[in-house]
Amino acid sequence: MTLDSHIHARILIACKDQPGIVAKISTTLFSLGANITESAQHTTNPLEGTFFMRIAFYIPRIESVKEVIQDAFAPLIKQFSMQFQLFLEEERKRFAIFVSREDHCLLELLWRQRSGEIQADISMIVSNHPNHEQIAQQMNVPYYYIPVTPEKKLQSERQQLQLLVGKVDFIVLARYMQILSPQMVEQFPRRMINIHHSFLPAFVGAKPYERAYERGVKIIGATAHYVTADLDAGPIIEQDVLRIDHGYSVKEMKAVGRQIERTVLARAVRWHVEDRILVHDNKTIVFT
Amino acid sequence: MTLDSHIHARILIACKDQPGIVAKISTTLFSLGANITESAQHTTNPLEGTFFMRIAFYIPRIESVKEVIQDAFAPLIKQFSMQFQLFLEEERKRFAIFVSREDHCLLELLWRQRSGEIQADISMIVSNHPNHEQIAQQMNVPYYYIPVTPEKKLQSERQQLQLLVGKVDFIVLARYMQILSPQMVEQFPRRMINIHHSFLPAFVGAKPYERAYERGVKIIGATAHYVTADLDAGPIIEQDVLRIDHGYSVKEMKAVGRQIERTVLARAVRWHVEDRILVHDNKTIVFT
Amino acid sequence: MTLDSHIHARILIACKDQPGIVAKISTTLFSLGANITESAQHTTNPLEGTFFMRIAFYIPRIESVKEVIQDAFAPLIKQFSMQFQLFLEEERKRFAIFVSREDHCLLELLWRQRSGEIQADISMIVSNHPNHEQIAQQMNVPYYYIPVTPEKKLQSERQQLQLLVGKVDFIVLARYMQILSPQMVEQFPRRMINIHHSFLPAFVGAKPYERAYERGVKIIGATAHYVTADLDAGPIIEQDVLRIDHGYSVKEMKAVGRQIERTVLARAVRWHVEDRILVHDNKTIVFT
């Protein structure tokens, strides 16, 4: 087996759990000459639960490989009423980064993408501030400065949508401090990732570090989640925390918080790019 | 210096911050022949903040040592309007453990006390369930089974108070699943420690694991705090967390959660016993 | 499906990786009417690697169910030269705890077993010290005090072996501070778990905390591993760490270290009991 003669693909499956699913799926893959490299599954409930599976595999490079795989699975998809998604690693995803004034999450994503840890292309950076233009230029990424004011918010979103349409597969809100309209969010269901600078569901909304300071918590955190119409209530992808103590000012909490924010967001983006995330009942199944 | 000829003491100080406090305190201790073993301080704000200090020291064993120390500090206490607390290590604190059905926090406290990690005496175990009597007997701790029903809750509390009065310096609610009345709470200001089975302020109140499961969080936690009249809103002493993933059922979350609960509670109790905790503005300063 | 009419079973498989294995295994399980509840696999290398799999499943309760499953897999075992292990959950494992003076790991195991987190039976406690007899009695576990001296070490081991033979499936060295002879170790290949009080491979051998103190490390840890003839060099099952700082004395390092030791050991024992551990090339594959 060589990389040239083979394609690396991934399928994501969701359906009602019932005996024999894994047998049928793996037999189908075997019939296609696939060589499984990763396989993970999850059932929400031993009885009448929902079944989720992610399989990554090498398959001989043939013409119309996607159609061939899709056709082979067609009977199963019908029989089990499967939600079935197929991805080829060589069809790289493209994403836009939305960012406001703070650049730590932006820089982290640019760096991880350049180092090959995030295997996707950054199509553009969109910001309501002009000040990241230089770094965008250095990285050869188009930079769009679109100011946002309460009055012309929808107009700004229309501008953003025009830039995005057909150009991106998903969006990362990398400390973008504007609340998007439900209409905007609807355009990217399960394809818009936000980093919230608190350990959700604690401190939903504005100024989480200030409120964490006020409450006197001993641990602060960050949460990456898919954006839904409800503020900070979408499916959580990843969270992490750091210990603090009584000696931390709000400013110091923000400084250490930045480290968690960028780490958590980078992990979530990577998992999204590698098709490791399924969503069910406003919760994520993450096959790491 | 030998242990026999010396006493180990601790002072806790709180007052408005101003230049010269540390100089005066340390000079006073020097004049008493004290040998400082630990010293920590904190100021809430560089300008017009509140100053907090904990000092542990050995002092030659003399008659009426508490009065001697108190007298030496009297001028400072007056000059700086200090809140001043003095503790001798050899005057061991006594506490009661309140517990309902689940025994993991109870066992942890019993074990840590027996191993010497918690240098205080357990005066009694109070429970609204009869089922920990055997372990109490084995550990030679009096066990009081006081059933609690909504109707006769205040009556049960009166019974509890009669047992407690003069017998304990503080109370630990080690998964005691009854909400105490404000009148009961008032009897033990900053002297009643509760373990809440979530990462506060997330999931205040009942069934935190069920709600964490529902929300799909990736990290669960526990919080030890002083009890105030507001449910789960008292000063946080300690928190810790553990990673979970989509595969955890509520039952499994409870199982791993128990490990955090008992660790976090044991740390909080130890710090309270060692006079490491000061409270200010509903937040704790913990000198570890 | 009900618990009464079904049996919960687990199989562990290891063989040379090749296409079609998963298809064959899952088809075989489907033919037996099995309902898979957990499944995990690992391949050491995409090309010519070794394949490992653990599957947990419910199967209808029939006569001689082990033989039936074994027979169904016989052709695969032959075709793929599989190492194949089958376990029924209801056939509970039995183990012995070896312990010296310190009781924290012993107590943790007793507590986790009693609370149902470790689903196995404790057949006996063996110690070179007499001082845990009371706790053994309270827990209704036979306690054997077998002193060990350098001269009569092999004689003591013969005594231990007589007690163990036919009575235990595995052994846990819960801070047993005697080095066992290779002959003794050989009797329990991959079935003797030790807790070492350091982050291996740092501080192999005696007095790890003292040496960690000497070296000035900022993190201390504990390691659970299967015992082999080479001291502290067997396959690592689990490790964990805690931060310390310059203020920790050796005594304080030991105190916090005890918390990691008992947690790490309890996890390792649980995984062993649930057949989650495979060994390959002196390393473990742990399907959690």
Place this chain on the structure above:
Amino acid sequence: MTLDSHIHARILIACKDQPGIVAKISTTLFSLGANITESAQHTTNPLEGTFFMRIAFYIPRIESVKEVIQDAFAPLIKQFSMQFQLFLEEERKRFAIFVSREDHCLLELLWRQRSGEIQADISMIVSNHPNHEQIAQQMNVPYYYIPVTPEKKLQSERQQLQLLVGKVDFIVLARYMQILSPQMVEQFPRRMINIHHSFLPAFVGAKPYERAYERGVKIIGATAHYVTADLDAGPIIEQDVLRIDHGYSVKEMKAVGRQIERTVLARAVRWHVEDRILVHDNKTIVFT
């Protein structure tokens, strides 16, 4: 008090412990009109130990402030045979970054310096590879490409020393993969910080990730330490770890390891810049 009219200073003190030191130090600072913002102390041993202290304070801006402070402490320095160091925050430290091929630690330091988290100036980047020149230019930091071969190693070091002399206060080896000669190391005692990509003392020397993989550890780490003539044996400043499992290849271990390396190194550099680190008996006291 305003920032303009005051100077922020720090003193580090080490001497034989004896009663009255803190009283004398704080009285001296009070006499200078100092306003203490941070104070931490440590004694290695309650009896005949060594005493360490770090005090940060504001002091009115006067002429020759360093001499004034130094003079005020002169009697104490003599009386207690103190090692006494005085730093003004406004006298920013300057450092050189040494780096080989991998850029993650370099980028982290550049980013943290630019964001103000590391309050020091980067005087130059020195590398045995030419490939970081562009990023250096973008950041306006002089870049010196000095190839190193076994034959002309000492010659290369002479070149490096010429660049460094009078230009830097300390050096950071940010994944610089050349072993420096003892003569070079001697020039920067306790002023050269290295990041080692393992949890020392495990995996001293070359290829730590490969050896961690081989040993099958469940946690990997990184260690920042001061460089001494003994390879990877200098005083440890900071360490951190991340969990891995059997599924990690060496390449994946390196990828996650990079995140710990850059975090640990950035913390160590920050603490060095803020004069938080004292060294005693090849160990660090870090006042965070």
